[in-house]
Amino acid sequence: MDVSAFRRFISNYVFLSESDWSQISKHVHPRIVRKGAFVLRAGEVCNNFSFLEQGLLRFSVLKNGEYVTKFFTIAPYAFTSQYSFSNRLPSQENIEALEESIVWDVSFEDSNALLYLESWNTFVRKLIQEVQHFTELILEEVQNETAENRYIRLLENQPGLVKRVPLRHLASFLGITPQSLSRIRRRVTE
């Protein structure tokens, strides 16, 4: 558990002075989330903007009685349930740890209070822009590509994710049954 991983992550987006980091780090609190546990449950208000130092998360929403995968977050990266967090409303999504995970939380109040720091403010803006870009890319793929092509791209671009995510969740992300994904896997491996 190493809070400097969060510092390095922020520094990928903005210049972070010693003094700004000392302001920010006061408001950062660690959590260990066991495999299978929930970082957030649908219906709860998301109170944290968080940095995932280690582990793997699954975002899912309830559709026709089952939780389908929206996307994954793989460490190191930041996350929140954005709409719930910024509007103080119950979340529509679950966030579940697929592996034991190390999470650093900044509360809603603290994150807002830190916006007076140009570094934090710019970091948050750039991060949301990046997440928006990733979400658009996933949307374009879902709109335009077959599940098989999406699986091949995942294999190429995020082989670690494909290895670490259980088959049923990967299938749900691709919008197909685990059986179909098994068949695709066999075809692709041959």
Place this chain on the structure above:
Amino acid sequence: MDVSAFRRFISNYVFLSESDWSQISKHVHPRIVRKGAFVLRAGEVCNNFSFLEQGLLRFSVLKNGEYVTKFFTIAPYAFTSQYSFSNRLPSQENIEALEESIVWDVSFEDSNALLYLESWNTFVRKLIQEVQHFTELILEEVQNETAENRYIRLLENQPGLVKRVPLRHLASFLGITPQSLSRIRRRVTE
């Protein structure tokens, strides 16, 4: 053509003082975009963060030789080609006016310079958060709903959009052929 529509739009997100608005409005420049013309072409760097006072835009990306619809922006709302705009890279998308449109542009340099204003800074952040939320909602629907259900929801939630967008673009947004959409329309109307 009325720049105060942009002022009212910003005021939906933040408190905007007379003095802040007088700073912002200096950097806002109008454009009239004729029906069928492009606000931005794929391959160009998007130089503006813009407010759509009037009209309707289609965002599309090239897939297998044809431009498929990603989403629409209907006035009054703000838009940019976010990844291209913030990273100064060629855009992957076209933005096309489906109706004669009134657009108010703020250049990349001016938008960045205005970030020192807390009102503009907060407006931009809240807007990206909102766009991110809308993109996630579209993604969830595409992942989980049939084209027919998505059409029915559009009819319920954005009847104006359904009326104003040509059938072929709506079909492309729903990921189906215009013929399939015609069949769905007949079934839904009955």
